[in-house]
Amino acid sequence: MVGHAEARRGGLCAVGGRRLVVGVLLLLPFLSVSAADGAKGEPKPLAKPHPYLVTTPPLTEEDFQVFVAMRKPCTIETNGKGLTEFAEELSKLAKVEVKVDADELRRAKPRAIDPNVPVTAKYEGVPLQTILWKTLPPLGLDYRVKNGQLIITSRAKCTRHLVTWKYPVSDLCVSRGQFDDLVRQVHAMMPREAWDNLGGYASLVTDTANRCFTVSHTQSNQDHILDFLVQKRRK
Numbered sequence: 001m002v003g004h005a006e007a008r009r010g011g012l013c014a015v016g017g018r019r020l021v022v023g024v025l026l027l028l029p030f031l032s033v034s035a036a037d038g039a040k041g042e043p044k045p046l047a048k049p050h051p052y053l054v055t056t057p058p059l060t061e062e063d064f065q066v067f068v069a070m071r072k073p074c075t076i077e078t079n080g081k082g083l084t085e086f087a088e089e090l091s092k093l094a095k096v097e098v099k100v101d102a103d104e105l106r107r108a109k110p111r112a113i114d115p116n117v118p119v120t121a122k123y124e125g126v127p128l129q130t131i132l133w134k135t136l137p138p139l140g141l142d143y144r145v146k147n148g149q150l151i152i153t154s155r156a157k158c159t160r161h162l163v164t165w166k167y168p169v170s171d172l173c174v175s176r177g178q179f180d181d182l183v184r185q186v187h188a189m190m191p192r193e194a195w196d197n198l199g200g201y202a203s204l205v206t207d208t209a210n211r212c213f214t215v216s217h218t219q220s221n222q223d224h225i226l227d228f229l230v231q232k233r234r235k
Contacts, residue, residue, distance in 0.1 A: 043147070052229065054166040062148030069096035070129040070150070070223070077123075082116035083139075087152055094128045101153035108154040113140055129223055144219050158218040159201045165222050170211035172232055179211050186225055190217065
């Protein structure tokens with residue numbers, strides 16, 4: 001959340017393009033924010049709530065802009081470039097601030113991670129979030145979104161700073177059976193050991209009456225769930 005073989009690049013580009021169009025169409029109505037939303041310098045909440053997502057705390061305009069940027073297609077090729085330089089290049093491509101949490105990486109457990117660990121990646125026309133999903137985990141890395149910044153940090157830190165999102169899915173689930181099936185699919189998307197019923201850090205709570213479920217998980221996994229639901233709505 002290393003690069004794919006050449007034979008899969010075309011497929012990735014096509015999927016990335018479709019996801020970008022759907023994601024941006026869903027998100028665009030919520031870009032405008034009133035000047036009265038908050039004092040200068042304070043985080044501004046979105047002018048309108050997102051129709052398919054309720055975040056705790058409420059989603060801010062700054063962070064929302066990062067989520068939009070993460071769906072932009074990027075083309076990047078690096079063979080052993082340091083992580084910091086890799087982040088700087090992503091910043092320029094997506095026009096969003098991408099930072100490396102160097103202090104946390106040096107303190108990472110069970111072993112420290114070099115903030116300039118070599119990165120090898122090759123992608124063409126692929127959404128930024130897909131590049132992160134595939135490039136960071138093999139290096140023991142993950143990402144967070146905070147104060148309008150995309151922060152690359154250790155996977156362990158992300159599990160200590162979970163994101164809580166509620167997903168209303170009544171438009172996707174007419175019956176109780178459809179709702180239960182969708183929840184099972186979402187649950188199965190994540191590593192089993194991460195869920196709290198198996199001693200993990202993440203949780204999923206259902207509200208069958210209102211056809212919604214609430215997930216506490218890492219930022220990257222929440223983005224996976226949201227992307228999954230976007231694709232469901234696209235069909």
